[in-house]
Amino acid sequence: MIEKITQAFILKKTVYKEADYIVSFYTYDFGKVSCIARNAKKSSKRFGGRLELFLNVKIKFKEGIKHIKYLEDCNIVSSYADIMNDLDKYKWGSFILEYIENLSETEQINQDLFALLQKSLEHINEKHNIINMIPRFQYRALMCVGLNPQLKSCFKCGKDVNDIGYLSIRQGGIACVQCGKQSGASIEGFKFVKKFDKNDHKTIMNNIALLTRFTKFHTGKEFKSEKFVMEN
Numbered sequence: 001m002i003e004k005i006t007q008a009f010i011l012k013k014t015v016y017k018e019a020d021y022i023v024s025f026y027t028y029d030f031g032k033v034s035c036i037a038r039n040a041k042k043s044s045k046r047f048g049g050r051l052e053l054f055l056n057v058k059i060k061f062k063e064g065i066k067h068i069k070y071l072e073d074c075n076i077v078s079s080y081a082d083i084m085n086d087l088d089k090y091k092w093g094s095f096i097l098e099y100i101e102n103l104s105e106t107e108q109i110n111q112d113l114f115a116l117l118q119k120s121l122e123h124i125n126e127k128h129n130i131i132n133m134i135p136r137f138q139y140r141a142l143m144c145v146g147l148n149p150q151l152k153s154c155f156k157c158g159k160d161v162n163d164i165g166y167l168s169i170r171q172g173g174i175a176c177v178q179c180g181k182q183s184g185a186s187i188e189g190f191k192f193v194k195k196f197d198k199n200d201h202k203t204i205m206n207n208i209a210l211l212t213r214f215t216k217f218h219t220g221k222e223f224k225s226e227k228f229v230m231e232n
């Protein structure tokens with residue numbers, strides 16, 4: 001079996017059989033990787049508290065037959081303790097982990113996405129104002145995997161869209177106000193304010209909901225944390 005070592009973030013942990021966990025990691029060197037952590041559930045000594053969310057860890061795993069991976073070792077590089085101790089930070093932190101989980105393909109290396117994940121968790125851990133950065137995170141995460149909406153110019157008439165436009169989920173782009181109004185509901189557009197982080201609370205939440213809807217449509221995945229964060 002080949003042994004591999006890399007830096008990673010824990011995205012998800014699920015119970016597997018009686019004694020094990022399956023842990024989904026986002027790694028620097030291999031992209032998203034799922035490992036079986038044998039005996040991790042049965043014995044608290046096996047990995048201690050090192051398989052929790054919001055940890056930056058260094059992992060060692062081995063790949064067996066049928067590409068099944070087994071976690072051998074996991075050590076904490078840094079922890080984002082404030083996220084675990086604050087409900088609001090925990091909500092948005094979970095939303096970010098689910099975004100990365102849903103947008104990334106298994107074992108496709110994407111170091112831009114890794115860097116975005118690290119920077120975003122650091123921001124949530126350290127700063128008080130969290131929601132301002134969420135739409136920008138969503139847009140950048142979509143950009144890292146080539147799914148971002150085209151926001152520069154109107155997809156109907158080609159004119160530059162400066163501030164407000166109508167985001168079309170299906171078209172994957174923005175329409176200017178004029179085109180959006182002319183075609184009404186037929187372009188399936190939603191009002192979208194481009195200035196990501198200088199908006200009021202209501203506009204930011206509207207942008208987050210719209211980008212989440214966009215992401216769900218283009219990935220076909222559900223977001224369990226959406227309901228949780230939209231209660232804000």
Ligand SMILES: [Zn+2]
Pocket residue numbers: 154155156157158159175176177178179180
């Ligand atoms: Zn237009």
